Amino acid sequence: MKLVFAGTPEVAVPALDALIASGRHEVAAVVTRPDAPAGRGRRLVASPVAERAEEAGIEVLKPVKPRDPEFLERLREIAPDCCPVVAYGALLPRVALDIPAHGWVNLHFSLLPAWRGAAPVQHAIMSGDEITGASTFLIEEGLDSGPVYGTVTEEIRPTDTSGDLLTRLAFAGSGLLAATMDGIEDGTLKAVPQPNEGITLAPKINVEDAEVKWADPALRVDRVVRGCTPAPGAWTVFRGERLKLIQAVPVPERTDLGPGALAVGKNNVYVGTGSYAVELLWVQAQGKKPMRAADWARGARIGAGEGLGTVGA
Numbered sequence: 037m038k039l040v041f042a043g044t045p046e047v048a049v050p051a052l053d054a055l056i057a058s059g060r061h062e063v064a065a066v067v068t069r070p071d072a073p074a075g076r077g078r079r080l081v082a083s084p085v086a087e088r089a090e091e092a093g094i095e096v097l098k099p100v101k102p103r104d105p106e107f108l109e110r111l112r113e114i115a116p117d118c119c120p121v122v123a124y125g126a127l128l129p130r131v132a133l134d135i136p137a138h139g140w141v142n143l144h145f146s147l148l149p150a151w152r153g154a155a156p157v158q159h160a161i162m163s164g165d166e167i168t169g170a171s172t173f174l175i176e177e178g179l180d181s182g183p184v185y186g187t188v189t190e191e192i193r194p195t196d197t198s199g200d201l202l203t204r205l206a207f208a209g210s211g212l213l214a215a216t217m218d219g220i221e222d223g224t225l226k227a228v229p230q231p232n233e234g235i236t237l238a239p240k241i242n243v244e245d246a247e248v249k250w251a252d253p254a255l256r257v258d259r260v261v262r263g264c265t266p267a268p269g270a271w272t273v274f275r276g277e278r279l280k281l282i283q284a285v286p287v288p289e290r291t292d293l294g295p296g297a298l299a300v301g302k303n304n305v306y307v308g309t310g311s312y313a314v315e316l317l318w319v320q321a322q323g324k325k326p327m328r329a330a331d332w333a334r335g336a337r338i339g340a341g342e343g344l345g346t347v348g349a
Contacts, residue, residue: 037061037062037116037117037118037138037217037220037221038061038062038064038114038115038116038117039055039061039062039063039064039116039117039118039119039120039217040063040064040065040066040067040097040111040114040116040119040136041055041063041065041066041067041085041089041119041120041121041122042066042067042068042119042120042121042122042124042140043066043067043068043085043121043122043123043124044068044069044083044084044085044123044124044125045083045084045085045123045125046084047122047123047202047203047206048084048085048122048123048124048206049084049085049088049206050206050207050209050210051120051122051143051206051209051210051213051214052066052085052088052089052122053088053210054210054211054213054214055120055213055214055217056092056094058214058217058218060217060218060221061217061221063089063092063094064094064095064114064116065094065095065096065097065110065114065116066085066086066089066094066095066096066097067097067098067099067102067107067111067119067124068082068083068085068086068089068096068097068098068124069083069098069124069125069126070098070099070100071083071086071098082096086098097110097111101126102126102127102128102129102132103129103131103132107132108131108132108135111132111135112135115135116135116136117136117137117138117221118136118137118138118139118140118141118217118220119135119136119139119140119141120140120141120142120143120213120216120217121140121141121142121143121175122142122143122206122209122213128140128175130177133175133176133177138220139174139175140174140175141172141173141174141175141185141213141216141217141220142172142173142174142175142180142182143170143171143172143209143210143212143213144156144170144171144172144173144180145157145168145169145170145202145205145206145209146160146168146169146170146171146238147167147168147169147170147171147187147189148171148173148180148184148187148230149180149181149230149231149232149233149234149235149236150168150234150235150236151168151236151237151238152179152180152181152235152236152237152238153179153180153237153238153239153240154238154239154240155238155239155240155241156168156238157198157201157202157205158198158238158241158263158264159236159238159241159263160192160201160238160263161192161196161197161198161201161259161262161263162241162259162260162263162264163259164255164259165192166191166192167189167190167191167192168189168190168192168201168205169187169188169189169190169205169208170187170188170190170205170208170209170212171184171185171186171187172184172185172186172187172209172212172213172216173185173227173230174227179237181230182227182230183227183228183229183230184227184228184229184230185216185219185220185225185226185227185228186212186215186216186219186225187212188208188209188211188212190204190205190208195262196262197262197263197265197266198262198263198264198265198266198267199265199266199267241263241264241267241268242268243268243269243271245264245268246260246264246268246269246270246271247270247271247272248260248261248270248271248272248281248344248345249345250272250295250296250307250308250309250310250343250344250345251295251296251309251310252309252310253309253310253311254286254287254288254309254310254311254312254313254314255286255311256309257284257286257309257314258284258285258286258314261281261282261283261284265282265283269281269282270282272296272344272345273344273345274321274336274342274344275336275342277321277322278322279319279320279321279322279344280319280320280321280326281316281319282317282318282319282320282326283316283317283318284307284314284315284316284317285314285315285317286312286313286314287306287312287313287314287315288312289312290306290312290313290315291311291312291313292308292313293306293307293308293309293313294308295308295309295310295345296308296343296344296345297343298333298338298342298343298344299313300330300333300338301330302330303330304330305329305330305332305333307343307344308343315329316329317329319332321336
């Protein structure tokens with residue numbers, strides 16, 4: 037088939053690579069978000085998908101909105117059979133959805149209908165799921181509600197951050213998306229409507245959602261830290277400033293600390309929760325680089341009675 041691939045961040049690159057490498061389909065063009073400011077100089081930078089497409093000599097389309105007339109006209113000229121999508125980052129209007137004969141097929145990082153929305157991996161970890169996966173489905177105008185072509189499953193490991201899990205799903209899902217394209221082309225794959233039961237939503241995790249509540253049980257604190265790493269980054273308050281929490285582990289045998297209370301040893305930093313303590317391993321103070329929690333505590337010279345978090349949290 038002739039394909040137009042839509043995607044933007046690094047997590048979409050493995051799928052693009054898989055389609056290019058398959059040799060069975062022609063990736064005629066790539067659709068991605070416009071160049072965005074990045075780095076200290078805030079200079080405009082092309083998306084990872086745009087950079088990979090340019091390396092491969094593939095035409096790159098960067099509409100401000102996918103309903104822009106110039107973009108829609110070019111898409112009609114290319115006349116793709118199907119448009120595979122991975123984390124494109126913009127809503128597709130009906131006029132665009134109707135152009136390819138086989139529609140737009142999305143690779144979504146959950147086992148639909150679970151975790152429809154922008155942050156399925158983060159929500160799966162934060163909710164304590166043991167299994168997740170990826171799904172390919174035909175895009176409709178509803179939120180991730182279209183019929184499903186195929187799935188792959190992935191175990192959520194006890195120490196997984198959302199970054200770890202998303203990386204594994206990106207590579208597992210790339211093979212699923214390529215196989216879905218093959219099945220659509222030869223007519224052996226039919227999309228199956230999603231069940232009406234088991235629907236959960238995964239809205240974007242914002243900075244406020246990533247604040248650790250020390251009155252929560254240690255397992256919840258652990259899930260929030262892992263689910264919000266690397267983005268948006270779990271955090272708490274110390275001496276009136278935000279402290280980013282990069283890595284922490286539950287310590288069930290330590291039950292002597294109240295919520296947010298700190299206990300600092302030579303090589304360890306413990307914080308109390310609503311159940312048992314967690315040990316902070318890596319943190320990042322405002323304006324500083326990431327560092328081992330023990331080094332941060334030494335530099336901060338934490339006094340008796342000092343703790344983490346806001347009042348009541």
